[in-house]
Amino acid sequence: MGARGTVAAADRGGPQLMLAWLESQGHWGFIHVSLAITLILVVADLLPPWLQQRKLKNELRARARREQHRTN
Amino acid sequence: MNPVWRWFHQLGSPPYFYRFATRWMPWFGLSALVLSVIGLYLGMAKAPADYLQGDSFRIIYIHVPAAWMSMFIYVAMAVNGAIALIWRIKLSELLFLACAPIGAMFTAVTLITGMLWGKPTWGAYWVWDARLTSELVLLFLYFGVIGLASAYDDVRQGARAAAVLGLVGVVNVPIIHFSVKWWNTLHQGETIRIMGKSSIDSSMLWPLLIMALATKLYFVFALLLRARGMLLEQERNKQWVREVLSPPQIAGGRS
Numbered sequence: 001m002g003a004r005g006t007v008a009a010a011d012r013g014g015p016q017l018m019l020a021w022l023e024s025q026g027h028w029g030f031i032h033v034s035l036a037i038t039l040i041l042v043v044a045d046l047l048p049p050w051l052q053q054r055k056l057k058n059e060l061r062a063r064a065r066r067e068q069h070r071t072n
Numbered sequence: 073m074n075p076v077w078r079w080f081h082q083l084g085s086p087p088y089f090y091r092f093a094t095r096w097m098p099w100f101g102l103s104a105l106v107l108s109v110i111g112l113y114l115g116m117a118k119a120p121a122d123y124l125q126g127d128s129f130r131i132i133y134i135h136v137p138a139a140w141m142s143m144f145i146y147v148a149m150a151v152n153g154a155i156a157l158i159w160r161i162k163l164s165e166l167l168f169l170a171c172a173p174i175g176a177m178f179t180a181v182t183l184i185t186g187m188l189w190g191k192p193t194w195g196a197y198w199v200w201d202a203r204l205t206s207e208l209v210l211l212f213l214y215f216g217v218i219g220l221a222s223a224y225d226d227v228r229q230g231a232r233a234a235a236v237l238g239l240v241g242v243v244n245v246p247i248i249h250f251s252v253k254w255w256n257t258l259h260q261g262e263t264i265r266i267m268g269k270s271s272i273d274s275s276m277l278w279p280l281l282i283m284a285l286a287t288k289l290y291f292v293f294a295l296l297l298r299a300r301g302m303l304l305e306q307e308r309n310k311q312w313v314r315e316v317l318s319p320p321q322i323a324g325g326r327s
Contacts, residue, residue, distance in 0.1 A: 027127040027192055031116070034131050034185045045177040053301040057317060060308060063073060064318045
């Protein structure tokens, strides 16, 4: 998309402007955005269960330690 | 008993599964990471540009393995759902629930990268084409399974209710696969065939196969991670959890 398309998109607001920018980057722009979105989704897939599990493990370990103290 | 069957029976035991997941998860994760780096390097830097689509075809190295996984995970989820409904095996219920968000993630990657490939190739981000629409239905099915399962207070009851929806939705998988044959679609037909010659050059095919293997390994890694967390949450008051998580002196001198 050329300068005319970019100016027209600017009148239409944020998302249109972002798409106009993306299209002006050529094929590698689409490839880079694909890679970036995939990476974000993978991190979003892995991070919550990993953090939740770490918290739960710490909680259970602390409880086991408390019980051990009580029995001692 | 056959050793493979014995192993499957053992895997149904929560403590055995927990130890199995803890031991093998890093290997699956590491192999997935290494293969992804190799596959992406070969696909992005070494494979030649397509004569018709130019460089934009390189999105294939994310889009196609993600699309294969979106369908593969749905089938794996449905199989676990069927086992959970028929035999009421606790671990199958957990694996069923763990599959859904991973499958939804791969389906979202498929749709988004497909749109980003569609614009330079077709001139449009989205068309209501049979392949694209059926893939979107798959994403809604994953969301439906996640939503229905979380609507129940009892995790096991929620898993079994969502398993019914999961099983009904299996009908969509062959529709996605055969959509490019059954209807005239804008989406291209099969490029890679298991039986017969693929219409892709080997210099472009190898990175794709490496990425396909990497996504499979990632799936196993993410599945074990999620299922292990759910198992720990469900069995938090069991003695084996205390033994597994406690340092030796707390677990009563065990090493």
